Amino acid sequence: MLKEYLIGVDIGTLGSKGVLIDAEGHVLSTFFVEHGIEIPRPGWAEHNPEKIYWDEFKLITSRLIKDAGISADRVVGVGVSSLSPDACPIDENGNPIRNALIYMDRRATDECNLVRQIFGEDKIFKITGNAIDPYFAGYKMLWIMRNELENYRKTWKFLNACKYVVYKLTEVASIDISNAAINAPFFDISRKTWSDEVCEKLNFDKEKLPDIYELGSIIGTVTRKASEECMLPEGTPVISCAPDALMSYYSVGGLDPGDAVFMYGTTGCCGIVTEKRVLDKRFINAFYIGGRLVLTAGLLTVGALVRWFRDEFGFVEREVERLTGLSAYSLLDREAERIPPGSDGLIVLPYFMGERTPIWDPMARGLIFGLTLYHTRAHIFKAILESTGYALRQHMEIARELGVEVRRIVAVNGGARSRLWRQIVSDILEMPQQYISKATGAPYGDAFLAGVAVKIFKDPAQIREYVKIDEEIRPNPENSKKYRELYKIYLELYPKLRENMHKLSQT
The missing domain is CATH 3.30.420.40 (ATPase, nucleotide binding domain)
Structure with missing residues (x-):
């Protein structure tokens, strides 16, 4: 029987990384590309979607396949995660209209104040399950609407980094439910859909927001055009993955209530998995694999x-x-x-x-x-x-x-x-x-979740079989x-x- 392989790629703040794994969960190749951030003004932070998101994805996938020494037609699934939240507007042809405003961008303070005036902190928290802050993608979209009206009018859909890559692969505009949850103030966390009330009162066109997919679902398949650019076979399923932090939690088996995973990254994210319906402004709140909630501590400078x-x-x-x-x-x-x-x-x-x-x-x-x-x-x-x-x-x-x-x-x-x-x-x-020295982070979670979607692995929890704790430090x-x-x-x-x-x- 011919072997089958899976690819996971994560687009980060300062670099993008990919892994290629086999059907036994073994990592056969990894590849990393470093990139920077454009800072047009103090407090602003942007990425070029075409050069960073798509070009790096193409480079990574081709290198993963080459370095693993496999035939590209044996890749049967791909998952993509990324930094988040961010706002990446594209036109009807899928072309970026401007640079993406990434999570570090703080320019949307006036938009936050506008939302406070119209709704109030408590009302927005009740709708979205999250605080009012320029960190969340919806406020960045509002900034574009209020400050770059021509760009807003040209916008067909607002995507984020990983879903821009997914669109380039499949020509499907999408967002997973975890990324949608941090698109406040537009996401209704109780109804798990976009809020008509918020969009209407802010005069924001809801049609510019993409369709929402469950985590781990197949969004579409690689088109012929994309296949010619990135070496992935035409027809390869592309899977809906969460933000990079959540996929990092998953990559080390952090699935059960009471599990906490801390990312010692450029920024620090500590996700706490719970089955309880507890929402608190002092956390970033999003949906997780299996419909559970993950409370994330978001530390900007670690x-x-x-x-x-x-x-x-x-x-x-x-x-x-x-x-x-x-x-x-x-x-x-x-x-x-x-x-x-x-x-x-x-x-x-x-x-x-x-x-x-x-x-x-x-x-x-x-x-x-x-x-x-x-x-x-x-x-x-x-x-x-x-x-x-x-x-x-x-x-x-x-x-x-x-x-x-x-x-x-x-x-x-x-x-x-x-x-x-x-x-x-x-x-x-x-x-x-606990510490796992060989953990490859979010890309491994992306690849494994893709394997679940295409029936190579039986369920998301099977990832624990491949996670080996190297060391436990005691206080x-x-x-x-x-x-x-x-x-x-x-x-x-x-x-x-x-x-x-x-x-x-x-x-």
């Missing part, structure tokens, strides 16, 4: 803050990396390991780009609190790592308040390679943390005791400084 420190203060480490190949991050970790828990009274508030959950405040500002002449670079670096733990603990306590208990935590993505960072987070959370009780006291101070900093942060942001 890996981004570590990278900022490396770039601005890690010249020596970067030079050593250039000369020897030793990772600058691992060298910084070695220095931080010598610093005691709590960084000798130093606390970082990680709001260096504002913050999403739980405060939803684009004008919040970062803070290095408690500096003395005794403190060193290593103290600041360790305090940055500790800030991730404090932010996560705040979300875990909110979940507990809602009656959602976290039973286990799995660490994924590049930052999780740092054992020190994982230990710090476990010490602060006072919970063990150090002495360290946890120290962090418990510092966490109380961490919680007090933002409320006490919020007003002055806002004043600073306007200077």
